[in-house]
Amino acid sequence: MGRNAIVGQSGGPTSVINSSLAGVIQACQMRGADKVYGMLHGVEGLLSEKVIDLNTKLGSSMEIELLKRTPSSYLGSCRYKLPDYLTHPEVYEKLFAILRKLDIGYFFYIGGNDSMDTICKLSDYAKQTGSDIRFMGVPKTIDNDLMMTDHTPGYGSAAKYIGVVMKEIIRDATVYGSKYVTIVEIMGRNAGWLTAAAALARSEDCEGVNMICLPEVPFNVERFIDKVERMQKESASVVIAVSEGVKLEDGRYVCELADDARFVDAFGHKSLTGTARYLANRVANALDTKTRSIELSTLQRCAGHMTSRTDITEAYQVGGAAAKAAFEGHTGMMVGLKRLSNDPYQCTTELVDIHKVANFEKKVPMEWINAYHTDMGPEFLSYARPLIQAELTPVYIDGLPRHIFLPDA
Amino acid sequence: MGRNAIVGQSGGPTSVINSSLAGVIQACQMRGADKVYGMLHGVEGLLSEKVIDLNTKLGSSMEIELLKRTPSSYLGSCRYKLPDYLTHPEVYEKLFAILRKLDIGYFFYIGGNDSMDTICKLSDYAKQTGSDIRFMGVPKTIDNDLMMTDHTPGYGSAAKYIGVVMKEIIRDATVYGSKYVTIVEIMGRNAGWLTAAAALARSEDCEGVNMICLPEVPFNVERFIDKVERMQKESASVVIAVSEGVKLEDGRYVCELADDARFVDAFGHKSLTGTARYLANRVANALDTKTRSIELSTLQRCAGHMTSRTDITEAYQVGGAAAKAAFEGHTGMMVGLKRLSNDPYQCTTELVDIHKVANFEKKVPMEWINAYHTDMGPEFLSYARPLIQAELTPVYIDGLPRHIFLPDA
Secondary structure, X not given: OOOEEEEEEXXXXXXXXXXXXXXXXXXXXXXXXXXXXXXXXXXXXXXXXOEEEHHHHOOOHHHHXXXXXXXXXXXXXXXXXXXXXXXXXXXXXXXXXXXXXXXXXXXXXXXXXXXXXXXXXXXXXXXXXXXXXXXXXXXXXOOOOOOOOXXXXXXXXXXXXXXXHHHHHHHHHOOOOOOXXXXXXXXXXXXXXXXXXXXXXXXXXXXXXXXXEOOOOOEOHXXXXXXXXXXXXXXXXXXXXXXXXXXXXXXXXXXXXXXXOOOEOOOOOEOOOOHHHHHHHHHHHHOOOEEEEEEOOOHHHHOOOOOEHHHHHHHHHHHHHHHHHHHOOOOOEXXXXXXXXXXXXXXXXXXXXXXXXXXXXXXXXXXXXXXXXXXXXXXXXXXXXXXXXXXXXXXXXXXXXXXXXXXXX | XXXXXXXXXXXXXXXXXXHHHHHHHHHHHHOOOOOEEEEOOHHHHHHOOOEEEHXXXXXXXXXXXXXXXXXXXXXXXXXXXXXXXXXXXXXXXHHHHHHHHOOEEXXXXXXXXXXXXXXXXXXXXXXXXXXXXXXXXXXXXXXXXOOOOOOOOOXXXXXXXXXXXXXXXXXXXXXXXXXXXXXXXXXXXXXXXXXXXXXHHOEOOEOOOOEEEOOOOXXXXXXXXXXXXXXXXXXXXEEEEEEOOOEEOOOOEHHHHOOOOOXXXXXXXXXXXXXXXXXXXXXXXXXXXXXXXXXXHXXXXXXXOOOEHXXXXXXXXXXXXXXXHHHOOOOOEEEEEEEEEEOOEEEEEEEEEHHHOOOOOOOOOHHHEOOOOOOEOHHHHHHHHHHHXXXXXXXXXXXXXXXXXXXXX
């Protein structure tokens, strides 16, 4: 049994993934890991033996506090997809040789669907080859689309950020009292969880957004323009949250109607962008109104200055729970979050079989969307509201939030 | 002499313009104004007698506190340009008749260049027609392009926001360790003050942006691509801040090279957008790199959740100083900010002749830009750093910052 632990981060950054890293590191140290290594740029970096010693790199408790407040992935990330071990055994042999050399007993991977696929393959390979290295998945994704967990760390902070900026955009957009359609594009390829968070803006002090368009609902451009026209008769300023992933009835993405270049990554995902701009142009051509499109872009996943303390805390907890489970002998599992109650909000962690997580996607239930497909129902608000509660104040130095980073990563 | 005061907001919103409104209201009340009216949607609304009584609408000190923390213009705004009074005396006669009916003695207008033009014309007209109404300008603009003031309220908060998100974007963009050019488009039609604020990101914990492109420097697309190529040899991730207003040597805006529709407002300003997207496409076609464009769009002017306390306080002070001056008999003036020292930062207010402000634009001094036209020099950092210091914590209710708004505005 190896005496050391290793941890990596993978997939898109979030503003709390480093809090999970802090949770893994501190729990491993507490449970007696000799060394805690960090792999730079995930498994891809590990294959080139790009590894650092986190006991020395993050030696002080101040550094751990800053780590919790630093957005993006401290260790760097990758979008590397492990090949099948039947066709490419040499990749696995190389990886396990490196792990043996580092005397690794515990392997943690913080990420989303694709990263859980990595843990799934590595733990299966370990079982088949008799390796006793324990592989644990730590959930992370702003998209909130992982199965077997009530929600994912990263979602609460991104949802809070979206609620905050939608309130601000609504205030800004009403200012001239003139006809104005603002279309805000929010991340979410197939699941509308983030776009749905725009519904949180409505409160005593805010009219809320006028329409929410999720990828779960087939999109029709003409019907969309009709709805905007009707809404603008009620209020001159119309603010719409639209998912980058909205698709036509025939399955094409709306952004494919625009003439922008597209990029396909290693997992075959299309890079989606331009949905809001395309729709704003269509509305401007069809109706007598000024329009504006706003893409929240990477701002929504790296807004470390505006996190949910609930989310930061849970991100830390799943990291700690993964270390605990690994040291207690578990492998091939992911730590899920299990909600006990909404009000008061109570949530605990549980272990789930990684095979039930990897490569699945959890979508927004259709019954949480209103009948007109323009807004979220009360079930969603009860679900999402607890996840955005409370704040973790940044450490401001000379006017800006302080981060921690690896210059050589 | 009228016993009442009236105040309006005009031009683009900022996150601290309502703090100036609070300053005007409280100082007028303290100095014995009978009523303080707010014009809805500026002078344009005033011409339709859209006026509210602020003594009743904002009666409690809690409401005033929330007002300071609410972005955008509480009273609504307009982009209405007063016509010349030689050709359109009827507009002035109507306006002054409304002011007489409301028994106005003191008139305050919070805004930028165009709003100071309004104060200039109204105070000139008052002098020529023997009206004793006092007209005072209160400076506001994220663009920081007003003459006769060290800086403008609104700039410090927008600059802080830009510094914060650039740090976050830089962290996000380095995460894969692969070649990646991120081009961030920042507001500023002719003056690069906001784009220059991207220079604030560089510090012990951040590499800083790689290039800053201001509208003050003629732009050449080919040279830009060459610089990016050279920079990418040093670091795979290149982050660039570019002003929406960068112009070619022949005077055309870079965004005019793209094929997007353009909009011209009442002041003849072109709506500029698409600069970063155009440049990101050009770079992607010319170099072997992934690119991304991010427009900060209205987010940079309405980020009430991330303000500079220095800025909020000064915004309040210029409002109060304008009221003081009007009650002491001044008219046709704007309250400017006069910096006494950088370190420790000390700043006071002074009265300046509105004729020296209206319709002028203050640009970034060329000697504050480095010789390669890629970065800001130390003079700029000494100038801007004090303006982003300290924070005003939002009042969070149920996870989101609380605002105050006029549902009927």
